[in-house]
Amino acid sequence: MMLDVQELSVAFTDRQEPFTAVDKFSLQMDRGEIVGIVGESGSGKSMTAHALMGLIPRSRAAVTGRALFEGVDLLPLPREALRQYQGRDLSIIFQEPMTSLNPTMRIGKQVEEALFIHGKLSPGERKAKALAAMELAGLPDPEGLYRQYPHQLSGGMRQRVMIAAALVLRPRLLIADEPTTALDVTIQAQILDTLKDINRQEGTAILFISHDLGVVKALCSRVVVMKQGRIVETGPAEQVFHHPREDYTKLLIASRPSRKKLRGGGEHE
Amino acid sequence: MGKALLKRLALLLGTLLLVSVLAFTAFSVIPGDPTQAVLGMEATDQQIAAFRAKHGLDLPVWERYGRWLSAFVRGDFGQSFKYDKPVAELVISQIQVTLMLATVSFALILAISLPLGLIAARRPGGIVDRAVTVLTQVTMSVPNFIMGIGLMFVFALVLKWFRPEYVSLEQGLGPHLAFLVYPALAIALPKSAMTVKLLRGSILGELDQDYIRTAYSKGNSRGSALRRHVLRNAMIPVVTFLAMAIGDIMAGSIVVEQVFGIPGLGRMLISSIGNRDYPVVQAIVVLLAAVVVGCNFLADLLYRVMDPRIERT
Ligand SMILES: Nc1ncnc2c1ncn2[C@@H]1O[C@H](COP(=O)(O)OP(=O)(O)OP(=O)(O)O)[C@@H](O)[C@H]1O
Ligand SMILES: [Mg+2]
Numbered sequence: 001m002m003l004d005v006q007e008l009s010v011a012f013t014d015r016q017e018p019f020t021a022v023d024k025f026s027l028q029m030d031r032g033e034i035v036g037i038v039g040e041s042g043s044g045k046s047m048t049a050h051a052l053m054g055l056i057p058r059s060r061a062a063v064t065g066r067a068l069f070e071g072v073d074l075l076p077l078p079r080e081a082l083r084q085y086q087g088r089d090l091s092i093i094f095q096e097p098m099t100s101l102n103p104t105m106r107i108g109k110q111v112e113e114a115l116f117i118h119g120k121l122s123p124g125e126r127k128a129k130a131l132a133a134m135e136l137a138g139l140p141d142p143e144g145l146y147r148q149y150p151h152q153l154s155g156g157m158r159q160r161v162m163i164a165a166a167l168v169l170r171p172r173l174l175i176a177d178e179p180t181t182a183l184d185v186t187i188q189a190q191i192l193d194t195l196k197d198i199n200r201q202e203g204t205a206i207l208f209i210s211h212d213l214g215v216v217k218a219l220c221s222r223v224v225v226m227k228q229g230r231i232v233e234t235g236p237a238e239q240v241f242h243h244p245r246e247d248y249t250k251l252l253i254a255s256r257p258s259r260k261k262l263r264g265g266g267e268h269e
Numbered sequence: 270m271g272k273a274l275l276k277r278l279a280l281l282l283g284t285l286l287l288v289s290v291l292a293f294t295a296f297s298v299i300p301g302d303p304t305q306a307v308l309g310m311e312a313t314d315q316q317i318a319a320f321r322a323k324h325g326l327d328l329p330v331w332e333r334y335g336r337w338l339s340a341f342v343r344g345d346f347g348q349s350f351k352y353d354k355p356v357a358e359l360v361i362s363q364i365q366v367t368l369m370l371a372t373v374s375f376a377l378i379l380a381i382s383l384p385l386g387l388i389a390a391r392r393p394g395g396i397v398d399r400a401v402t403v404l405t406q407v408t409m410s411v412p413n414f415i416m417g418i419g420l421m422f423v424f425a426l427v428l429k430w431f432r433p434e435y436v437s438l439e440q441g442l443g444p445h446l447a448f449l450v451y452p453a454l455a456i457a458l459p460k461s462a463m464t465v466k467l468l469r470g471s472i473l474g475e476l477d478q479d480y481i482r483t484a485y486s487k488g489n490s491r492g493s494a495l496r497r498h499v500l501r502n503a504m505i506p507v508v509t510f511l512a513m514a515i516g517d518i519m520a521g522s523i524v525v526e527q528v529f530g531i532p533g534l535g536r537m538l539i540s541s542i543g544n545r546d547y548p549v550v551q552a553i554v555v556l557l558a559a560v561v562v563g564c565n566f567l568a569d570l571l572y573r574v575m576d577p578r579i580e581r582t
Contacts, residue, residue, distance in 0.1 A: 053486055079490070087487035099479040102498050103578055104505075113497075114487045149577040165487070 001068075002172060002205060003029040003052075008065035008075075010047045010056060010229075021047040023229040024065070031172060032203040034196075036216035036237060038252060039226030045209045046095060048226070049177045051075075052207075053092045054082045069173070087114035091166035092175040097159035097182055101150040108146035111165045118169060129168055136202070137164035138194040156187035160194070167198065174198075175207045180215075192219060213253050217241040225249050277569060281562050288558040289341075289551070290334065296547045297330045303545035307350045324350060337551065347548035351541070356552045359537065365438065366449075367533035370456070370522045373449050375515065377457035378464060385461075386468030386507075393473055401469070405462035413521045417455035417528035424451055435530050452529040456521040460514050467510055471503040478502075505575045512568035516561030523557075 010022040022044040029035050037045050050056050051063045054074060067074045069089065074082060091114075094100045101110055112130035115121055121129070127146070134142035137160045150158055159179055166174055176195060180188035196219060198204055210216050216223050217237045225233040225240065225248070233246045244250045304317050304326070312320075321327050325336060340347060346356035389401040408416075425433040436448040475481065476499060484494040523535030530536075534553055541549040573579045 050482075055482055055485055083488045083490060085488075086485070092486045094479065094483065096479050100483045102480040102484070102502070104501050104576060105498070113484075113489075117488045117493070151578045162483070165483075 001028055002031045002033075002070060003027070003207075004066070004068040005052065006066040006068070008048065008051060008063070008067055010044070010051050010061050010063050012061040014060040021061070021229050022051060025226075025229075025231060027207075027224055029173070029205055029207065032199065032205055033222070034199055034206045034208055034220045036220035036223040037207065037209045037226060038211060038213050038216050038223060040211060040252065042228075043226040044229040045211075045226055046177050047229075049092060049175045049207070049209060053090060053175060054086060055092075084118070087166075087171070088118045088169045089171050090173045090175065091169075091171040092177065093159065093162045093166050093179050095178040095181055097155050097162060097179075100162055101158055103150055105149075106146070107148050107150065107153070107161055110150075111146075111161060111168055113165065114169050130164070133164040133168040134161070136167060136198060137161070138190070138197075139164060154187075155183050156191065159183060159191060163191075163194065163198075167202070167204070170202055171204065173205045173207065175209070177209045178211065181211070188215075195219070211252070212256055213241055213249070214256050225252070274570070274573075277566060281566050284562050285555065285558055289338065289555050292551055292554045293334045293337065294330065296545075296550065297333075303350050303547060306543075306545040324348070337548075341552075341555070346552040349541075349546055349549050351544045351546040351549075356548045359549060360534070360552055360556065363532060363534050363537045366531055367519070367522050367526070367535065369438070369445070370449055370453055370526070370531065370533060371515070371518045373446065373453035374456040374460075374518045374522070375511075377450075377453050378461045378511070378514065378518075381457065381461040382464035382468060385465045386472065389465060389469040390472035390476075393469075398469075401465060405465050408458045408462040409466070411459060413455050413459055414524045414528055416458055417452060417525045420451050420455050421528060433529070435532065449531075452522075452525045452531060455525050455528070456518055460517065460521075464507065464510065464514075468503065468507050471506055472499055475499045475503045501575075505572065508575060509568045509572050512564050512571055515564040515567075519557055519560050 005025060005027045008022060008025040009020060012019045012021060025044075025048050027035065037048065039045050047056070052067055052074070054077070056063055063075055065075065069085065074085060077085075101107075108127065108130055111133060112126040115126045115129055131142040131146065134145065139145055139157065139160050145153070145157075145161075150161070153161065159182075163179075174195075179195070180191050183191065192215065195206060195208070199206055206219075208216060208219055213223070213225075217240075220237045222235065223237045223240050224231050225246065227248050233240060233244065233249050240249060241253065244253060303324075304312070304320055308316055308320060325333055328336075337347060344357075346360065348354070349356050349359055352359060385401050389398040392398055411419075421433055424430045431448060431451060436444045438445045481494060481498060484498045489497065522533065523538060525531075526533045526535035527539065534557075538550060538553045541547075541553070
């Protein structure tokens, strides 16, 4: 087993009222698997993802439970040790493609930053790897993009840059936190295809977060349904989609915008 | 150069022209006759007539302005009424101290505000941050001549660290600077306070941005995230502010030169106004305006260079 999350909880302490955003979340993932997390807005999906990546400052929230990656519990690791995993073994792409890139740093430098942090490659070698990752992420003309700045790119392209940056060290796990929610429908379908290709070619496991069960069904083998920080239902994606047990899940399916018909999956199957 | 910059440049020249017109007309309407101020009460009618003819004072204002302008753009700043010397010569003899004072002030601003801003942003709400906040709040609201008088009182009269007597460059660079530090502090402290506040806020603002989270997700340490990502972005408004501050520093030095008895442009400006020596006043005013406007232009330029989001043309 690659990832074994046991009773992960995230309790915020930084506001007036203490707030448990994630409550005893558990999940197991094998290498190369694509697993989905679905849930309504505010159900704790992003906080789960950030907690797994070690991105929640200890001053803001208490993160408890266990998150074993290849047998090592990441949660109690000191910062220095955790850094060795971030961007190398686990990577994340965020919900906000427009603001997740540094506006004053060239695309190329941002894509190869993990190489810079985790290795001792020459600038030439770094660039070659960055260009390969950009190719993998489906970016046209990587050489040209390499010297551009984020504001010159569309949202879809920026998300692909994020994907390239996340994959530059070929991590074993990619956490994709609603990578397409902020993008329009056609771009969404293309990016999902790219993620699928990456999973097939590189064997990268993907923890795919979405509020759209249809998308999750098209992409994932298994799915976890979250509500108010808790898991309410879990199982094979097909089964959860076609035979949901919980009313909450049925509502999630019913509330899908019907316009979003996706290539390579969705309702027609 | 791009269109936007050319436009800016045109605006800059327009501003200077306007300043020169305003200065010129102001001096021809305020009371006080240069003839009397320069020649004294006992001057004969002939002397007065000769003086007025020599300096073209009989001509209408607009014609005098035209002559002045056409000479000015050719580098001829005119003759001083009072000293019968070319204005350029007088200005050059006084400008060194003022430039030195401005340079020392600017260096002090950097030396004080950059480290303090970083430290304050490191732990917002911490002891250092709160101390810095209080200090900046206090110094920011003190005008620099009060600051100058205060420094003079404390360091010259009470502590006796320096004698309140001007030390020129001819007496040695070391002693010269040792004296200038105090007037420079009077100029630099209020500006440093503003810079600290701006830098601190700017850093904290950037730390909150999504791309910092991305930086951490790649395995950046706190230090490297700060160096590689936060600082560059946080410095953009600060650099712009500092470039514009140069103009204020020059303006501040005029006042502070009075307090510390420094024979610079500022003192010359004030005494020339008293003497109704308008060619000198006019030259200094336009020169100072050029520095202020030039610094604004520089700020704009730096902003464009540092922030790729501004269309580079
Ligand atoms: N600093 C904080 N203090 C307290 N509560 C917080 C804090 N940050 C986030 N939360 C809460 O945690 C909950 C979970 O948020 P999260 O971002 O994980 O939701 P999500 O499932 O990703 O939603 P979306 O689909 O809108 O992205 C929300 O109710 C949010 O208000
Ligand atoms: Mg979210």
